[in-house]
Amino acid sequence: MALKAEHGQPGNSLFDFLNRWVNHHGDGKRDVLVLNVVLLGGPQSGRSSVGNALLGGDEFQTGRSISGVTTECRLLWRTFPRFFRRQGVETDMMLRIVDTPPGVPDPLSIHQLCPEGVHVLGIVVRADLPHEGKHLQQHAEKLLGPEWHQHSILILTHSDHLRETGLQPSAYLAQPFTGWLRNLAGEIRGGVWFLDNTSDWSSVRGRPLRDQILCLSAKNHHRALTIRTSV
Ligand SMILES: Nc1nc2c(ncn2[C@@H]2O[C@H](COP(=O)(O)OP(=O)(O)OP(=O)(O)O)[C@@H](O)[C@H]2O)c(=O)[nH]1
Ligand SMILES: [Mg+2]
Numbered sequence: 001m002a003l004k005a006e007h008g009q010p011g012n013s014l015f016d017f018l019n020r021w022v023n024h025h026g027d028g029k030r031d032v033l034v035l036n037v038v039l040l041g042g043p044q045s046g047r048s049s050v051g052n053a054l055l056g057g058d059e060f061q062t063g064r065s066i067s068g069v070t071t072e073c074r075l076l077w078r079t080f081p082r083f084f085r086r087q088g089v090e091t092d093m094m095l096r097i098v099d100t101p102p103g104v105p106d107p108l109s110i111h112q113l114c115p116e117g118v119h120v121l122g123i124v125v126r127a128d129l130p131h132e133g134k135h136l137q138q139h140a141e142k143l144l145g146p147e148w149h150q151h152s153i154l155i156l157t158h159s160d161h162l163r164e165t166g167l168q169p170s171a172y173l174a175q176p177f178t179g180w181l182r183n184l185a186g187e188i189r190g191g192v193w194f195l196d197n198t199s200d201w202s203s204v205r206g207r208p209l210r211d212q213i214l215c216l217s218a219k220n221h222h223r224a225l226t227i228r229t230s231v
Helices: 047-055 107-113 136-144 146-151 159-165 176-187 201-219
Strands: 006-008 021-024 030-041 074-086 089-099 120-126 152-157 192-194
Touching: 030 047, 030 074, 030 136, 030 201, 047 074, 047 089, 047 120, 047 152, 047 201, 074 201, 089 107, 089 201, 107 136, 120 136, 120 146, 120 201, 136 146, 146 152, 152 176, 152 201, 192 201
Parallel strands: 030 089, 030 120, 120 152, 152 192
Antiparallel strands: 006 074, 021 030, 074 089
16 A cells, blocks of 8 residues: 555554654654554454454454454554644554454453553444444443543444445435444444445555544544543
8 A cells, every 4th residue: 555654563662652642753843643443343243354454454363253263452553654734744643453352341451552541442343233233332331431422433344245235324224223323323423434345445445444533533632531440
């Protein structure tokens, strides 16, 4: 892809520079906005694929598995140079993506990876199996508290299956079987994104999703929600 990028995972020295804004001292003119994104979803919902789309790569392991591919929280990040301008200053965006295992996420594990909090929560649900995500709202609230709606975006994967049935994404949320998703979509600030990984996902779909994550975080003035490690 056209963007140059730095990839990373914990253990690299970059990990130590996790203030929200960091100046590049080389030219004195570039800032870095660091955004922490946590992906939440049921088994085989497509979380890791979404993580890969966001990072524009394939470093999160994906695949079909009854027992589940992702068994522990994992952090990967990428810096997108000159992603946007802020007050006239070219700004890099460092996306730090935490992929989680299905089920109730362990808040301590996520806290260890994102001690400064979570800017955006990606709630990942299969569009063709919407009922499988109903518990996610409780998980989100448990993890981030009552403000989780303000920081969340609903990502509906497997939308290629909708195409096959002739159902347009715009009509999908009006179906009787998607009532809870419709309600959720109306409540959360980041809106709904339909994705499928059968196209050139990372280059075609990743960019608008990154834009949306930046936009959502900006609406929250780039404030992160602290992870609730005790109930
Ligand atoms: N057709 C289709 N397949 C998808 C889509 N998204 C993911 N998949 C496939 O579904 C399988 C599971 O995707 P993952 O991204 O590994 O899902 P996950 O939620 O991380 O899975 P676990 O970690 O095992 O819970 C993989 O084979 C993906 O290629 C999609 O939008 N359309
Ligand atoms: Mg996974």
